[in-house]
Amino acid sequence: MRGRVAQRSRTPCDPLALDMTRHPNQSEPAPAPxxxxxxxxxxxxxxxxxxxxxxxxxxxxxxxxxxxxxxxxxxxxxxxxxxxxxxxxxxxxxxxxxxxxxxxxxxxxxxxxxxxxxxxxxxxxxxxxxxxxxxxxxxxxxxxxxxxxxxxxxxxxxxxxxxxxxxxxxxxxxxxxxxxxxxxxxxxxxxxxxxxxxxPRITQDEAGSLEAVSSTATREALAAGDVALATKLLGHPYFVEGVVTRGRQLGRTLGFPTANIALDPSNKLRHGIYAVTLEADGVVREGVANFGRRPTVEAEGAPLLEVFVFDFDGDLYGKTVEVAFIGFIRGEAKFPSLDALTAQMRDDAAKAREILAARHTAPSS
The missing domain is CATH 3.40.50.620 (HUPs)
Known part of the structure; x- marks a missing residue:
């Protein structure tokens, strides 16, 4: 069953002050970054x-x-x-x-x-x-x-x-x-x-201290999994682009079919689970993603981004998609069984929905 999706917003905005998360009083999901x-x-x-x-x-x-x-x-x-x-x-x-x-x-x-x-x-x-x-x-x-x-x-x-x-x-x-x-x-x-x-230098007030806004600071934030800080520094959620490829179909077997995207080996985003949005064909959908080596199912392997898109049963294979990282949930972990992994995936999906829903209901500061 297909869930509700949001088309990209077309409202005017200031490119300098642009914040690509939707204003709290708007109910539709945020546009792709x-x-x-x-x-x-x-x-x-x-x-x-x-x-x-x-x-x-x-x-x-x-x-x-x-x-x-x-x-x-x-x-x-x-x-x-x-x-x-x-x-x-x-x-x-x-x-x-x-x-x-x-x-x-x-x-x-x-x-x-x-x-x-x-x-x-x-x-x-x-x-x-x-x-x-x-x-x-x-x-x-x-x-x-x-x-x-x-x-x-x-x-x-x-x-x-x-x-x-x-x-x-x-x-x-x-x-x-x-x-x-x-x-x-x-x-x-x-x-x-x-x-x-x-x-002159532009600074970001973070936890009471002034930090220079820089690419290095952004990379360090992403390497630590701090996508909230990266969003503040960038002015929009960090995003990646790639082509969806076929994997082992294990996620589908477990009830969590994923869109698999290989990222550049130089990508140093912290391995773990994230609340994300995925944009394909001009439509933005929400989901949960794992970026890492999947230690429970593979002894070795190159890092892979796997995105489970909520309430979606379409075909994304071969499409170029953009994935924006909205919130960090937990680090990558190895589980004793596929049953334990599946139970954790359910918890991760629930937490991702909470993080994504909070963007639309948080009071303005």
Missing amino acids: HKALDAALPSAHPFIVARDPLAPPPGLEGAVVAIGNFDGLHRGHRGVIAHAQALAQKVGKPCALLTFEPHPADCFAGKSIIFRLTPPDAKAALLARLGLDGMVILTFDKDFAARPPQEFTQEILRKRLGVSAAVAGYDFCFGAKRAGNPEFLRSEGERLGFIVEIV
Whole structure:
């Protein structure tokens, strides 16, 4: 029997202050995490993605660029982006993100070691929904890292991209030995004829202390299973995207059929049980998920995300879905029998329903 599901919300929202959990006085489930950005500053033009351009990409001539890695597009990142958007509107120019791939830490390690919060495709989709005109990706390698900071400002910003303005966060550094800092960028802007604006640190008040909003803090929160803190830092629930694959069908045998999604090996989300939402084909459903190695049924195995969708009997195999992590229930555990596992799964599902229902009934603060 199919349960009630909610279509994505289309109400207008402020991209900087965007909180993708539904307001307590609304009864429908929250929209999928980045799909909610569909309502924010829609653009009449296609989103432009350019990699290593030698000249200003068509449509991004004289752009105002926000510069950085922007992994996660957390509240601090959105502060920089909103600043760049306001400046672009003021000077009548397009607005784009200037970012780097692969992540510098991966480059120096020679392999993927960073827990990426938003891979390039997800980042582009989020930026388009935030209303940016495009994203410029520069290949980051050891040669790029060894170049003097003047080469970045003069050859890339001024000559290749022809920017009218550059906006960066307070901690942005670039060039050999990270010699390029905000003050250097300001002086180069004056020398080369483009505007430079630096956005100060944005902090998150958590348990009475002020913490810098950062990708590192978000990764640490997720590694600890603290998805509530990650949501505060990001401004929306942490989410992953993947294709549903066929598993061993054991969950179906136990009465809990699951949608199985393999995540990138670099994903360091704490193994355990979570209350989640799953978006497929534009429809958001609620459920409970296990992320881990399933120690009760397999001695070894790669981490897998298994989502049991409440009140749903449809077919998700082969579909690309988004799973948002709303609440942490417990860590992964090994049980003495399948009966014990099944009993615990019932308890987990009940707790997940409580967590998800609380989003719609909690009093506003």
